[in-house]
Every structure is written in C-alpha cells, then in structure tokens.
Amino acid sequence: MARAVTQKRKIINTAAAWAVGLLIFFPILWTILTSFKTEATAVADPPVFLAFDWTLANYHDVLERSNYARFLWNSIFIAGGSTILGLIVGIPAAWSMAFVPSNKTKDILLWMLSTKMLPAVGVLYPIYLIFIKLGLLDSRTGLIIVLMLMNLPIIVWMLYTYFKEIPGEILEAGRMDGAGLKDEILFILTPMAVPGIASTMLLNFILAWNEAFWTLNLTAAKAAPLTAFIASYSSPEGLFFAKLSAASTMAIAPILILGWFSQKQLVSGLTFGAVK
Amino acid sequence: MGRITLEKVTKSFGEVNVIPPLDLEINDGEFVVFVGPSGCGKSTLLRLIAGLEDVTSGAISIDGTDATGLAPAQRGLAMVFQSYALYPHMSVRKNIAFPMKMAKIPEDEQKRRIDAAAKALNLTDYLDRRPGQLSGGQRQRVAIGRAIVREPQAFLFDEPLSNLDAALRVGMRLEIMELHERLATTMIYVTHDQVEAMTMADKIVVLRAGHIEQVGSPLDLYHSPRNEFVAGFIGSPKMNLIKGEAAQSHNAATIGVRPEHIAVSTTEGLWQGTISVSEHLGSDTFLHVHEHGLGDEPLTVRVGGEIPVKHGDRIWMTPDQERMHRFDKNGLRM
Numbered sequence: 001m002a003r004a005v006t007q008k009r010k011i012i013n014t015a016a017a018w019a020v021g022l023l024i025f026f027p028i029l030w031t032i033l034t035s036f037k038t039e040a041t042a043v044a045d046p047p048v049f050l051a052f053d054w055t056l057a058n059y060h061d062v063l064e065r066s067n068y069a070r071f072l073w074n075s076i077f078i079a080g081g082s083t084i085l086g087l088i089v090g091i092p093a094a095w096s097m098a099f100v101p102s103n104k105t106k107d108i109l110l111w112m113l114s115t116k117m118l119p120a121v122g123v124l125y126p127i128y129l130i131f132i133k134l135g136l137l138d139s140r141t142g143l144i145i146v147l148m149l150m151n152l153p154i155i156v157w158m159l160y161t162y163f164k165e166i167p168g169e170i171l172e173a174g175r176m177d178g179a180g181l182k183d184e185i186l187f188i189l190t191p192m193a194v195p196g197i198a199s200t201m202l203l204n205f206i207l208a209w210n211e212a213f214w215t216l217n218l219t220a221a222k223a224a225p226l227t228a229f230i231a232s233y234s235s236p237e238g239l240f241f242a243k244l245s246a247a248s249t250m251a252i253a254p255i256l257i258l259g260w261f262s263q264k265q266l267v268s269g270l271t272f273g274a275v276k
Numbered sequence: 277m278g279r280i281t282l283e284k285v286t287k288s289f290g291e292v293n294v295i296p297p298l299d300l301e302i303n304d305g306e307f308v309v310f311v312g313p314s315g316c317g318k319s320t321l322l323r324l325i326a327g328l329e330d331v332t333s334g335a336i337s338i339d340g341t342d343a344t345g346l347a348p349a350q351r352g353l354a355m356v357f358q359s360y361a362l363y364p365h366m367s368v369r370k371n372i373a374f375p376m377k378m379a380k381i382p383e384d385e386q387k388r389r390i391d392a393a394a395k396a397l398n399l400t401d402y403l404d405r406r407p408g409q410l411s412g413g414q415r416q417r418v419a420i421g422r423a424i425v426r427e428p429q430a431f432l433f434d435e436p437l438s439n440l441d442a443a444l445r446v447g448m449r450l451e452i453m454e455l456h457e458r459l460a461t462t463m464i465y466v467t468h469d470q471v472e473a474m475t476m477a478d479k480i481v482v483l484r485a486g487h488i489e490q491v492g493s494p495l496d497l498y499h500s501p502r503n504e505f506v507a508g509f510i511g512s513p514k515m516n517l518i519k520g521e522a523a524q525s526h527n528a529a530t531i532g533v534r535p536e537h538i539a540v541s542t543t544e545g546l547w548q549g550t551i552s553v554s555e556h557l558g559s560d561t562f563l564h565v566h567e568h569g570l571g572d573e574p575l576t577v578r579v580g581g582e583i584p585v586k587h588g589d590r591i592w593m594t595p596d597q598e599r600m601h602r603f604d605k606n607g608l609r610m
Binding site for chain 2: 167172173175176177179180187
C-alpha cells in the first residue's frame with residue numbers, strides 16, 4: 001500500500017522544503033541586496049533588509065576600478081578549458097573502467113577519490129615550485145591543468161556511473177549487427193551517453209568556475225579569473241562590503257544564469273542511477 | 277548454408293571450467309534448442325557460437341570454415357537477446373536498418389527489406405516509434421526484425437520469450453516457429469523452459485553443468501531418456517522417480533513413471549495412497565499422492581478429464597509396465 005500523504009503532512013513538507021531552500025539561498029540573496037546598498041547601509045546595525053536607498057554606485061565603482069571583461073574571459077577560458085581537457089582524459093578512462101574492468105578497477109576508482117581527501121593546501125608548496133620551474137605561474141594554461149587534475153576524479157566517477165548504466169547486451173547486439181569498435185562508439189555508445197557527458201560537463205564547469213584556492217594562489221594579474229576579482233575587493237580596513245558584494249554578484253551572475261537554464265540536466269545528472 | 281560444428285570446445289572463466297570438452301553438430305536448417313537448468317552453461321555455449329565469448333580451446337566452424345577466431349560480425353549470425361537489446365535512441369526503422377547500414381547495403385534494398393520485415397512482423401505502423409514507446413511483444417518483434425533483414429546463416433535466440441507474459445509467450449512461440457518454416461534457416465534457441473524446447477525443437481540438446489546429457493528429437497527424449505536427469509527434466513509435470521523396494525522389484529536402482537502413465541482407480545491397483553493436493557484444470561486433473569511405501573516424495577498422477585476426488589481421499593494407482601523407465605545406480609538407463 002502506498003504511504004498515505006495527508007494534507008497536513010503535505011503542508012509541513014512544503015514549508016520545510018521552502019525553509020531549507022531559503023536558508024541555502026539566503027547568503028546569495030544577501031550579497032545581491034548588499035551590492036545595491038551604500039557602504040554605510042551595508043554595515044548598518046541592525047541590518048536593513050529591503051527598505052534602503054537602492055543605488056548602482058557600487059557597480060559603477062567596481063567597473064571603473066577593474067577590468068571586469070578580462071576577469072570574465074579568464075574565468076570562461078579556465079573553466080571551459082579544464083572541463084574540456086578533463087573530458088578528453090576522463091571519457092576514455094571511464095570507458096575502459098566501465099566496459100573492460102579488471103579486478104583492480106574498484107581500487108583505482110577509490111584511490112582516485114581518495115586524492116580528494118587531501119587538503120589542497122598540503123600540495124600547494126610542491127605545485128608552486130613546479131609551476132615556477134615550468135614557468136606556468138600566472139598562466140591560464142597552468143590553471144587549466146591544475147583545475148582539470150583537481151576535478152578529474154569527479155569527472156571519471158560521474159562518467160563511470162553513467163557508462164555503467166548502459167546495458168552490455170546493447171553493445172553486444174551492435175557487435176552482432178556488424179559494428180566495429182569505431183561504429184560502436186560513434187553510433188551506439190556516444191548517443192546513449194550524451195546526457196551523462198552533458199551533466200558531467202556542466203557540473204565541472206561550475207566547480208571550476210567557483211574554484212578559489214588554486215586560482216588565487218597561482219595567479220597574479222595576467223591569468224586571474226573572477227575569484228581573484230572578488231578577492232581584490234576585500235581589504236583589511238575601511239568599508240568595502242557593498243563593493244565586494246557588487247563584485248561577487250557580477251562574478252556569480254553568469255554561472256547562476258547557466259545553472260538556471262540547465263537545472264533539469266543538472267538535477268538528473270546528480271541523481272542519476274538513484275531514480276530510474 | 278547454416279551448418280555449425282563444435283569440436284572439443286571448452287570455456288573457462290579464470291579457474292572455473294564452465295564448458296568441459298564438448299562436441300556438437302548442428303545441421304543446416306535445423307531448429308536446435310539448448311535446454312537445461314539455470315547455470316548449466318547453455319547461454320555461454322550460445323555466446324561462444326556467436327563469438328561474444330572466446331573459446332578457451334577447441335574449434336567452431338560454420339559451413340566448414342573455421343570461425344573460432346572470427347569477430348561476431350564476421351560469422352554471419354544474427355542474435356535475439358533476452359532483454360531485446362534494441363538501440364533506445366533509434367526509431368524502429370533505424371533499429372532494423374542498423375545491421376544493413378553496417379553491411380553497407382544500398383538504401384533502396386534496405387528499404388525493401390525493412391518493409392518486408394515490418395509487414396511480416398506487424399510492425400508497419402510502428403516504424404517511426406522509439407523502442408521505449410512499444411510493448412514487450414512489439415520490442416521482441418523489432419529484435420527479430422533486426423535479425424531477419426541481415427539474412428544470416430543462422431539465428432541465435434537467447435531466452436527470447438522469458439520477459440513476456442504467459443499469453444504473449446505462446447503467441448510469439450508460434451510466430452518464431454512459423455518464421456522457421458518460412459525461412460528454413462538454422463535456428464539455435466536457448467531456454468530453461470522444457471515446454472518451449474519440446475514444442476519448438478527439431479533437436480533438443482539437454483545440458484547440465486556444461487555437459488551434454490542427451491541430444492535427440494523431443495519424442496526421443498520423452499520416450500527414452502538416457503539418464504535420470506533427462507528423465508526428470510523433460511516432460512511436464514515431471515516424471516516420478518521412485519527408489520527403494522518398488523524399484524528393486526524391477527531389478528533397478530530407480531524406476532521412473534510419467535504422471536500420464538499411471539492408471540487411477542478407487543477400488544483396485546498396485547499402489548495405494550492418500551491424495552494431498554488435487555489440481556483440477558478441466559481438461560486434466562493432477563493429483564499429488566502420498567504412498568508411504570514409495571518414499572516421502574508425493575507421486576504426481578495425471579488423469580484425463582475431471583474426476584471427483586479431493587484432499588484426503590484414498591485411491592489406487594497402477595503404473596503402465598510397458599512405459600516404465602529403469603535406471604541403474606549411476607542413474608543411467610537400463
């Protein structure tokens with residue numbers, strides 16, 4: 001028998017869901033609101049919520065002081081580049097693990113995941129030195145490589161889970177029907193894996209876009225993406241909250257819009273396998 | 277055409293030996309059924325013939341040509357899978373066309389064959405649908421259509437009906453048999469259902485733990501099973517196998533009597549027993565009878581038509597001596 005859902009229960013569930021949703025969204029909402037306040041209102045005690053003099057002055061200041069377009073372009077370049085590079089490395093890896101597994105495949109997958117358990121700062125020093133040696137410091141290429149490596153375990157895991165869901169019999173049917181390896185990949189596997197590859201791409205683009213540790217530590221001026229743009233508005237003294245908020249809003253706006261339009265794809269990507 | 281020979285074929289997965297050395301001859305145009313309990317290696321054997329698994333040793337030849345090392349596509353065989361294994365992102369038309377596309381058959385010939393197959397399989401109205409929009413029976417037809425258009429040397433069926441409901445299964449069984457009559461192409465069919473094996477096969481191959489227990493026509497197996505295993509596996513309801521004193525009186529370790537070869541009477545007979553369950557099917561009545569002298573297993577008795585007996589009734593039973601099977605202590609037919 002299906003579990004009875006009473007009207008009361010429905011209301012409680014809905015209210016709880018909204019409460020959790022708002023709780024998660026509140027910091028972003030507060031940042032956006034603060035970006036329209038004057039520096040004085042931004043730090044007012046008690047804080048003001050909506051009843052203040054809305055102003056665009058912070059955006060003017062920020063756009064005047066820094067080259068937003070350059071940071072934006074760096075972000076797109078680095079997030080996009082690391083995602084594409086990650087897929088180029090990750091697809092064949094996940095492919096072989098899903099379709100021709102060895103008895104060590106599970107261990108390798110776990111080992112890859114375990115690299116995410118190390119705090120990034122633990123390898124900052126060696127990576128910094130390597131970057132100096134290779135001349136990659138403050139270069140977009142260097143950041144693309146580092147971010148790709150950071151996200152690679154997730155890329156491989158997600159793709160592996162997707163590929164695992166493709167029934168082996170369909171591939172065998174293809175083989176019986178005369179498809180060689182190339183035809184099998186081109187006509188059967190790839191079309192069936194497209195939703196999975198798309199979700200992986202989206203999630204990794206977002207992760208790379210928001211990555212702040214490496215982008216802040218390995219860049220100075222040339223390759224700095226939007227994370228560095230935000231950080232440049234934090235200062236140890238004086239009033240900076242409103243301008244910092246304006247910078248943050250401008251930095252997250254593109255990714256928020258992207259997320260909004262692809263939310264269906266994202267949700268299905270993250271819950272894949274659980275609901276089917 | 278479609279003559280397939282297996283010579284000393286073995287298959288091991290790591291340490292586990294699934295198929296011991298096995299020889300088998302399948303003639304052109306024959307409908308051969310591999311039957312056996314789950315895990316007997318029947319699907320593995322089919323996959324070895326298909327080329328989806330490599331033999332560990334031995335040789336497989338198709339039409340006199342050694343096919344042991346050939347890729348599945350080069351063997352000229354078509355396969356219908358248990359899960360249908362249709363391409364979910366392609367329309368029915370594209371699914372059926374796929375093997376022809378791979379074989380680079382000209383478009384107009386492709387179209388002609390698709391139309392012919394669709395007509396034969398009642399799929400004409402569904403050609404532009406995706407597999408997800410079809411019922412189980414229709415999907416199975418598409419899978420068969422995809423196999424037909426290649427005009428293969430032989431068809432391989434891997435439990436194709438086990439995902440269908442009972443009524444549909446009988447219908448599809450007839451369709452596959454008609455297809456065989458029409459095409460006269462070799463068909464190898466794997467099932468665990470002995471009714472399918474009996475009704476469809478020209479030749480049944482009974483397998484147990486990778487070994488061939490017996491090869492023969494359905495009635496050969498029914499009338500003269502080579503051993504107790506085949507005797508118990510072929511026939512429905514299954515043969516009564518009786519050990520002990522009753523068997524010794526026939527100079528055998530075990531005697532086998534089919535449920536339909538036992539006469540029932542309320543007044544006289546050889547064995548007397550108590551009915552534990554009676555199943556009234558209308559056309560037949562199956563009785564499960566306890567006779568203490570014959571061991572703990574109840575005897576199954578089949579009576580034509582209806583007889584007014586119920587749980588707890590005492591009846592007499594007499595086996596047909598002519599149709600009794602005798603087995604020695606190794607289970608082999610005497």
